[in-house]
Amino acid sequence: MAKVLIIGAVGQIGSELTVALRKKHGADNVVASTRKTEFPPEIRDGGPCEYFDVQDKEAVLSVMKKYGIEQVYQLASLLSATGEKNPDLAFSINLLGLKNTLDAARECGVDRFFWPSSIAAFGPTTPRENTPQRTVLEPTTMYGLTKVAGELLCQYYFRKYGLDVRSVRYPGLISWKAEPGGGTTDYAVAIYYEAILHGKYRCFVKPDTVLPMMYMPDAIRGTMQLMDAPAEKLTVRTSYNLAAMSFSAKELAEEVARHIPGFSCTYEPDFRQQIADSWPRSIDDSQARMDWGWRHEYDLAKMSKDMIANLKVKLGKE
Numbered sequence: 001m002a003k004v005l006i007i008g009a010v011g012q013i014g015s016e017l018t019v020a021l022r023k024k025h026g027a028d029n030v031v032a033s034t035r036k037t038e039f040p041p042e043i044r045d046g047g048p049c050e051y052f053d054v055q056d057k058e059a060v061l062s063v064m065k066k067y068g069i070e071q072v073y074q075l076a077s078l079l080s081a082t083g084e085k086n087p088d089l090a091f092s093i094n095l096l097g098l099k100n101t102l103d104a105a106r107e108c109g110v111d112r113f114f115w116p117s118s119i120a121a122f123g124p125t126t127p128r129e130n131t132p133q134r135t136v137l138e139p140t141t142m143y144g145l146t147k148v149a150g151e152l153l154c155q156y157y158f159r160k161y162g163l164d165v166r167s168v169r170y171p172g173l174i175s176w177k178a179e180p181g182g183g184t185t186d187y188a189v190a191i192y193y194e195a196i197l198h199g200k201y202r203c204f205v206k207p208d209t210v211l212p213m214m215y216m217p218d219a220i221r222g223t224m225q226l227m228d229a230p231a232e233k234l235t236v237r238t239s240y241n242l243a244a245m246s247f248s249a250k251e252l253a254e255e256v257a258r259h260i261p262g263f264s265c266t267y268e269p270d271f272r273q274q275i276a277d278s279w280p281r282s283i284d285d286s287q288a289r290m291d292w293g294w295r296h297e298y299d300l301a302k303m304s305k306d307m308i309a310n311l312k313v314k315l316g317k318e
């Protein structure tokens with residue numbers, strides 16, 4: 001059992017990862033933190049919680065020291081669409097926040113450090129089909145820029161200071177527990193809510209837009225698996241490609257309609273279309289599969305069945 005700190009514990013990934021890590025390491029050993037959002041009851045009542053901002057290095061350091069932290073999950077980030085509305089804040093939280101946390105982790109002798117990259121690290125000059133692990137990284141968004149620089153920073157801290165930093169490039173993540181906020185792939189979550197609540201959805205990307213996606217249980221399992229892998233197995237210290245499924249917005253709408261009769265989807269692309277068009281359609285994650293045994297479990301059909309069953313209960317629409 002390790003003493004763990006999760007920074008950004010109220011976000012889409014953090015809220016589920018916190019619960020899973022408290023089960024694994026013991027509730028008292030996992031500190032959840034956020035910048036300003038209220039903690040949901042299952043996190044607030046489930047173990048220690050702290051408020052601080054990753055942009056404040058002294059605050060990060062003092063929480064790590066207070067709890068004798070051994071493992072860090074640094075998830076605090078603005079996503080792609082919000083990042084385009086406020087590039088300065090995205091740069092500061094995503095990149096300076098990462099550096100503050102890496103520095104504090106070094107100073108505290110942290111054993112393992114996790115930081116999420118994303119398919120947003122790729123750009124229009126990257127091969128879009130079966131995108132390789134090592135390829136062109138020329139993103140067009142501030143979010144993507146912070147992911148590329150962040151990956152290199154992680155590798156730098158590993159090589160120069162021996163900090164055991166591990167990372168994956170998440171595809172769009174789909175979950176029913178916490179909603180994403182400010183991402184380009186948010187339509188793939190919103191469609192389920194709107195289908196159940198209103199029987200229709202206005203999608204902000206075109207029907208033929210194909211992006212790599214993953215169901216949250218796979219993402220949580222994969223993240224914990226990477227953090228448990230023996231260090232000598234890991235050959236990538238920037239960030240591992242990670243994949244599960246790829247589908248178009250139209251295929252997603254058709255799958256939802258199988259469960260919600262009469263569901264209809266219309267398409268009104270906005271500024272997020274351009275971001276989606278700059279990202280890969282599918283990802284080659286064979287290095288993660290080879291190095292630490294990554295396997296996904298959910299495809300579109302299996303995910304949709306689970307997602308709709310759980311959301312109906314959550315939304316009181318059984």
Ligand code: AKB
Nearest residue numbers: 079080118183184185
């Ligand atoms: C976003 O859409 O910004 C994120 C991501 C793919 O990193 N979901």
